[in-house]
Amino acid sequence: MSTNVLRSTDGWWVVRDERAVRVETKAVTTAELLADRDAVREAAASAESGTPVADLAALPPVTTPCRVVAQMVNYRSHARDSGFTGEIPPTFFRKASGSVSGPHDPVVRPAHVKFLDYEVELGLVMGAPLPVGTVVEERDLPRYVAGLVLTNDVSARDVQLTKTQFYESKSYPTFTPAGPYLALLEPEDFTHLLNLRLRLSVNGEPRQDRTLADMIVRPAQALTLLARFQTLDPGDLLLTGTPGGTALKAPPKPVEKIGALLPPALKWKAFFNSQAKNPHYLRDGDLITATIATPDGRINLGEQRTAVTGAQ
Numbered sequence: 001m002s003t004n005v006l007r008s009t010d011g012w013w014v015v016r017d018e019r020a021v022r023v024e025t026k027a028v029t030t031a032e033l034l035a036d037r038d039a040v041r042e043a044a045a046s047a048e049s050g051t052p053v054a055d056l057a058a059l060p061p062v063t064t065p066c067r068v069v070a071q072m073v074n075y076r077s078h079a080r081d082s083g084f085t086g087e088i089p090p091t092f093f094r095k096a097s098g099s100v101s102g103p104h105d106p107v108v109r110p111a112h113v114k115f116l117d118y119e120v121e122l123g124l125v126m127g128a129p130l131p132v133g134t135v136v137e138e139r140d141l142p143r144y145v146a147g148l149v150l151t152n153d154v155s156a157r158d159v160q161l162t163k164t165q166f167y168e169s170k171s172y173p174t175f176t177p178a179g180p181y182l183a184l185l186e187p188e189d190f191t192h193l194l195n196l197r198l199r200l201s202v203n204g205e206p207r208q209d210r211t212l213a214d215m216i217v218r219p220a221q222a223l224t225l226l227a228r229f230q231t232l233d234p235g236d237l238l239l240t241g242t243p244g245g246t247a248l249k250a251p252p253k254p255v256e257k258i259g260a261l262l263p264p265a266l267k268w269k270a271f272f273n274s275q276a277k278n279p280h281y282l283r284d285g286d287l288i289t290a291t292i293a294t295p296d297g298r299i300n301l302g303e304q305r306t307a308v309t310g311a312q
Contacts, residue, residue, distance in 0.1 A: 002147070002189050002299045003044050004181040005033070007063075008056040014043040015181060019050035029063040030182070031235030034127050034146045040184060058104060061149055061182035062125060064097040067236040068176060070121070070153060071222060072166070074241025075214045083250025090217045090225050095153070095239070096171035103179035103304040107154055109284065110172055111311050115275055116282040119153035119242035120200035120208050120290045122301075124219055125182060130232040136223040142187040144223060150292045150301040151239055152177045152200070157248050157281075158272060178237075180302040193219065195294040198243055202286050210243030217241075247280035284310045 004015040005023070012033055013020035023043045027033040033040070072091040073079050079088050101107075109116050127146025130136075136144060153170060154177070160169035170176075193212055200208040212218070217225070219240060226238070275281070282288070286308040293300040 002183040002185050003040060004183050004300070004302065005040060005061060006053065006056060006179070006181055007059045007061045009059065010056070012040075013051070013056065014040060015053055016044075016050065018053050020053050020056060021046050021048050021050040029235060030061065030066070030125065031233065034234050037184070058102055058180040060100050060102050060178040061180070062100060062123070062178050062237050063235065064100050066097050067232060068095040068097050068100065068239070069093070069226065069230065069232070069237070070095055070170070070239035071217065071241040074216050075210060075243040076216060077210055077214055077244030078242055078246070079216070081244040081246065081249045088216055090222070092226055092230070093166040093170075095167070095176055098173055099171045099175040101174040101177050103150070103177055103302070104306065105174060105177065106309040107177065107282070107288065107306050108172070108174045109282070109308060109310050110156065113156040113158060115157040115247070115272070116308065117155045117157050117247045118200060118202065118207070118282060118288055119155060119246055120198045120292070121151045121153050121239040121242050122196060122198065122212065122292055123149040123151040123178065124238040124240060125149055126232045126234055126236045126238070128234060130223060130227050132227055132229065132231055134224070134227040136220045136227070138220045141190050141220055142185065145185070145219065146234070147182050147184040148292075148299065148301060149178050149182050149237070150180075150290060150304050151237075152288065152290055152304065152306065153239055153242060157275075161271075177304055177306050180304065183299055183301050185299070189299060192294050192298055196292055196299060197295065198292050200245070200288065200290040202280070202282065202288055204289075207280065208243050208245035214243055215241065247278060247282070282308045284308055
């Protein structure tokens with residue numbers, strides 16, 4: 001069974017049901033905690049009754065600075081929503097680790113961003129170095145991946161589309177809520193990954209709901225492809241893509257063909273005029289709720305609740 005670890009201002013905690021037992025460790029960073037798994041196991045086996053989880057203010061369980069890498073269009077349902085047909089080439093992009101925030105911290109919309117979108121994603125937290133040239137088979141995943149974390153790849157679509165700029169559009173502070181738990185996996189847990197179900201709602205309205213079976217490039221292959229050019233270290237984070245259901249969707253093909261004939265300024269003006277009628281983009285005061293878990297609860301990354309607020 002996986003072990004859920006929570007980070008607070010008071011340190012690291014193993015969570016059992018609604019209570020948490022302190023991990024007796026000097027670890028400050030996620031990488032240091034992963035190097036002290038014995039301390040985590042001792043806390044998990046402790047007979048101590050613990051502290052109510054509700055009394056702890058959860059921080060992101062992935063400490064920064066670290067590498068934050070993400071996969072683009074990696075669920076079939078998202079590919080359909082995005083207008084892709086045929087084979088989808090595996091694509092990665094980076095996010096600033098300064099975008100990582102807590103699981104209940106507000107998502108702050110920059111003043112110039114009008115089209116703010118959500119993307120629930122499963123994050124892989126590295127537990128061992130992944131050198132360039134590494135080939136990762138399914139059986140190797142426990143060697144490299146220490147655990148999982150619930151994330152939201154918040155996106156400023158007007159920046160992303162007009163500038164074709166993923167790094168900026170997804171790297172503003174608070175644009176990667178993470179947690180509440182880092183689920184540390186045992187080798188046998190990896191056979192249950194495809195049963196993980198990603199769900200996201202806004203103000204109680206379901207928006208995204210898929211399992212990892214909808215994924216195009218699965219974790220072992222993704223790490224192999226990434227290792228062609230990128231080193232990863234313990235504590236680094238790989239976001240593995242989002243299912244369909246985001247606010248942004250490709251326009252109908254006839255509209256897209258007409259738009260391609262327009263000068264860029266007119267094309268984007270027309271596109272965003274149409275997007276302004278889309279009620280699914282995030283607005284100040286919205287509450288985003290996200291979960292990732294297997295149906296049997298063997299792996300449960302907890303619930304993330306983040307309110308949207310405008311920059312002050």
